[in-house]
Amino acid sequence: MAINSLWFKWKSLRLPWRKSFLVGHDLAGNTYWEFRDSLNSGRFRRIVKYSPKTHYGDVKVNPQWHQWLRYVRSDAPTVEEQQQDLIRQQQLKRLAQLADERWASKPSYLDKPQTQQPAPALRTSDATMSDQGRPAPAPEQTGVRNAVEDQAELQQKGGKVKAAKNPWAKHTGVPGADFEPEAWAPKASQR
Known part of the structure; x- marks a missing residue:
C-alpha cells in the first residue's frame, strides 16, 4: 500500500514534461x-482507467466521479466524500427496507376480508319501514307490478305464459358465422 500511495503522489505531480496527470482514485x-488534448486547442480531457482484468460491463463509476468526468464539478471528490456516500447509501437502503416492512404489515384493501360479513337484515322492527307506512307507488311502477302479478296468476291457474324472446338466441357461436352476402349486380351510373 505504501508503494501505491507513493506512485499515486508521483503521478499526480503536474510536471511540465508529463502528458497525463493522475487526479485521484475511487474505492x-x-x-x-x-491530459491536455493537442487536437482541441489544449483543452484538458478527463478519463477513467480501470483494471484490465475487469470486463467493460462490470465497470462502475460512482456519481461524484461521473460528475467530475462530465465537467459538472471542477474538483475531484475526496476519499472521505466517497466513504460518506457509501454510508448514505447504506442508510437509504435500511430506511427503504423499514418502509417496505411497514407497508407489508398493513392490511391491503385488495385482500379478501378475514372476518365474516354480517348477513343483510331481512326484517325490521322499525314501524316506518313496514308495508303499512309505505307511500303509494308511481303509475309506471303499478303497470309493471300488475304485469308481474298477472303472469303469476296465469301460472297458478295452469295457463301458459309466453316466454320472452331472447334477442341473443340467434347469435350463438362465432359472430358472423351465419352471414351470407347478398348478390351484387352493378347498375349503370346515373348522370
Whole structure:
C-alpha cells in the first residue's frame, strides 16, 4: 500500500514534461486522469482507467466521479466524500427496507376480508319501514307490478305464459358465422 500511495503522489505531480496527470482514485480501484488534448486547442480531457482484468460491463463509476468526468464539478471528490456516500447509501437502503416492512404489515384493501360479513337484515322492527307506512307507488311502477302479478296468476291457474324472446338466441357461436352476402349486380351510373 505504501508503494501505491507513493506512485499515486508521483503521478499526480503536474510536471511540465508529463502528458497525463493522475487526479485521484475511487474505492473500487479505478484511477482518474487528466491530459491536455493537442487536437482541441489544449483543452484538458478527463478519463477513467480501470483494471484490465475487469470486463467493460462490470465497470462502475460512482456519481461524484461521473460528475467530475462530465465537467459538472471542477474538483475531484475526496476519499472521505466517497466513504460518506457509501454510508448514505447504506442508510437509504435500511430506511427503504423499514418502509417496505411497514407497508407489508398493513392490511391491503385488495385482500379478501378475514372476518365474516354480517348477513343483510331481512326484517325490521322499525314501524316506518313496514308495508303499512309505505307511500303509494308511481303509475309506471303499478303497470309493471300488475304485469308481474298477472303472469303469476296465469301460472297458478295452469295457463301458459309466453316466454320472452331472447334477442341473443340467434347469435350463438362465432359472430358472423351465419352471414351470407347478398348478390351484387352493378347498375349503370346515373348522370
